[in-house]
Amino acid sequence: MDYQLTEEQIMIRDLARQISEEKVKPVRSELDEKGNFPWEIMKLFSEADLCGLYIPEQYGGFGGGGLEFCLATEEISRVCGGVGVTFAASALGSYPILLFGNEEQKKQYLPDIAAGTKLAAFGLTEADAGSDASAMKTRAVLDGNHYILNGTKQWITNGGEAEIYTVIAMTNPEKGSRGATAFIVEKGTPGFSFGKKEDKMGIRASATRELIFEDCRIPKENVLGRTGLGFIVALKTLDSTRPGIAAQALGIAQGALDESIEYARTRIQFGKPIITFQSLQHMLADMAIQVEAARSFIYSVARAIDSGNIKDYSKVSAMIKTFASDMAMKVTTDAVQILAGYGYMKEYPVEKMMRDAKITQIYEGTNQIQRNVIASGLIKEAASKKR
């Protein structure tokens, strides 16, 4: 399919593809097995200027938008979903600054993120506050010119590896969802430490850790937006980054489809390649339809968001995340089925793709929460229609 990408977008896609094929593919299985953080690969992305695709030029970025970011995330995830999310999670950590940061904050933090010399991470989830983020217990109390942070964030992608953290904490618990505030916290701040590194089913190259705050003093200037805006910051951030998760899921699925076709062409049973069997052809056709449908949906939503013409894109960004991640789970499961016994073995890459795909239905809002978001969008639209 020709998506009428610009020359620059094709450059981004091809460069991300080249690095992923040449440098990620040979090590993905080892990264998965050992759960090692892919610093060497992140350095290559940084040197290739891929880390600041979505950051404006004035802050050292490439000045692209969500589509550019999606293209790179898709290509990296096509080879390894774990490296893909490591790349994407830095955007999740920096979007709060991009969307709500003041000029000083942007100038201070975005250039390092754009250059790839520092990674960012986003801290929202807690042990008892997952889908119900408003149940969070992390507190920030004002003390002179500082806020004192106490609490523990859980399952934070890039935790421990990132330098810049955007963290949501309750500043006024009585106000409920209007009582949260977003902060920028730098690694190395006294009272800020990291808990255990999680042992995960998939995306094992990515680091997932607790952020622990014990009387951690943060300067007042590190508040993002203003106090009380924490949940708005979180929701707007997720609206902007869900296309990245959709692109990650799309890449994983495309990678599984590529492997399936290659295998089916070369695997001989009953004296001929299994791709000549109609039952298999139909499976492959269905996988290809799903992948391409997700791609055109993601690209068009990313384009629409980038155009700036739509203000509220919660619904559509939830739609592409849900569609692409459900699709990726289905396609990777079918890929394991096509490779059958070999597909189930770690020697072949598709079982990893299936494990990697699962998380895309869960994080940045489970697909059940996404459907709530979509439905509330539908209800809102219906209510605002003139009768």
Add this chain to the structure above:
Amino acid sequence: MKNIIVCIKQVPDTDKVQINRETNTLIREGVPSIINPFDENALEAALQLKEKFGARVIVVSMGPPQVKDALRQAVAMGADEVVLASDRSFAGADTWATSYTLAQAIKEIENYDLIICGKQAIDGDTAQVGPGIAEFLDIPQITFAQEIGYEENRLKVKRVIENGYEEIETELPAVVTVTKEINEPRYPSLKGKMKAKSAEITVWDTEDLEADENKTGLNGSPTKVVKIFTPPVKASNEIFTGDPSETAAKLAGKLKELKI
């Protein structure tokens, strides 16, 4: 250092070359062209010296206009300036005429301290052009470098030899040819690629180079390729079978016998 010159050659991507089984020649049509891989190592070495000591990196090549693609890639990797020596009369040059032409181009660039080349091209495999340039310019040469150091205006080079390396020092300017071991060439960056799109490529012809037409191209080439052929594969292997310890002993005995 002021200027570091890197000489590159555009070659067919051998990973993608197929052989015409009837004529035993390479099928070059439709095969993408790349920068000779050793020349990418040369460019990387120059860029690293530039980052450490400050210098301008100027990339020079000889060939038809399509070599501009290779030069644009050099810009994308970080070259400051690129020059193409291109003239119909340069066609068919052997290594002598190529060295002469590149040396003429280098003479046009003032204040060069160092010239870096790949040790050889993957298509011709002669390893003669780097040394040839040094001869035409009458400056020192060090071939097969695996490390280039620079201290107090002198170059310290580790030169690969069998079973180890030599350490050689030289004054500048000099020609160094590099091996694959010296570094891992960087990827072109996005900003580099954007710059490469609009990069200006200087093209010099015979007149610009003040070259002697009797020394360039087919005319100026003392050597001629008489024939290219694929040698018949000599299959002389021996397979030992049986008990592993027994076969291992047999293999060891055979290796000893052959003095390997």
